[in-house]
Amino acid sequence: MANSLKINVINIPEEGLKYVLSEDGSRFKEYLADTAEPDFVLLNVDVDCLITKMSATVLIKGKLSAIIESCCCRCLEDVRVSIGGDFNYSLVPATAEAREDVELTAEELEISHYHGDTIDLTSIICEQIILNIPIKTSCREECKGLCAQCGINLNTYSCNCHLDVVDHRMAVLKKFKVKN
Ligand SMILES: [Zn+2]
Numbered sequence: 001m002a003n004s005l006k007i008n009v010i011n012i013p014e015e016g017l018k019y020v021l022s023e024d025g026s027r028f029k030e031y032l033a034d035t036a037e038p039d040f041v042l043l044n045v046d047v048d049c050l051i052t053k054m055s056a057t058v059l060i061k062g063k064l065s066a067i068i069e070s071c072c073c074r075c076l077e078d079v080r081v082s083i084g085g086d087f088n089y090s091l092v093p094a095t096a097e098a099r100e101d102v103e104l105t106a107e108e109l110e111i112s113h114y115h116g117d118t119i120d121l122t123s124i125i126c127e128q129i130i131l132n133i134p135i136k137t138s139c140r141e142e143c144k145g146l147c148a149q150c151g152i153n154l155n156t157y158s159c160n161c162h163l164d165v166v167d168h169r170m171a172v173l174k175k176f177k178v179k180n
């Protein structure tokens with residue numbers, strides 16, 4: 001059975017609450033589709049964190065790892081990528097928000113809010129997934145990509161367009177040499 005994503009602040013014990021989640025991530029699909037460019041598919045997500053409470057402030061410190069499916073930026077084939085990283089959140093009750101006259105320090109800008117007694121981990125987990133998505137994914141380091149002229153996948157097929165370009169260059173070079 002999947003862990004609840006809602007944490008009741010009152011139930012966080014003094015020594016902290018260990019929260020572990022490992023699942024296919026289907027619960028996050030809707031949220032991710034609303035917030036991110038849906039150019040990836042979430043296949044698996046693992047979260048391991050410790051939730052502690054200092055008076056009304058809730059600290060969440062942990063690690064996320066996920067597997068996503070995206071497409072290779074060079075050959076456009078589907079590619080699975082492992083992503084992840086550490087995260088740290090400080091959450092204060094939303095009522096403390098009404099301090100607009102106070103200048104926010106860099107540290108305070110990292111602070112999020114929770115409403116009532118409940119912390120919903122959905123937005124935190126989704127934010128971490130999005131933050132860890134690489135700007136470009138490629139199926140392998142030596143991916144040859146698609147032929148710029150005929151569009152063929154050069155990892156599996158070969159075409160003659162490339163040869164033509166080389167031949168043309170050679171011809172130019174030969175002419176140049178003759179001139180000298
Ligand atoms: Zn590729």
Ligand SMILES: [Zn+2]
Nearest residue numbers: 147150159161
């Ligand atoms: Zn070609």
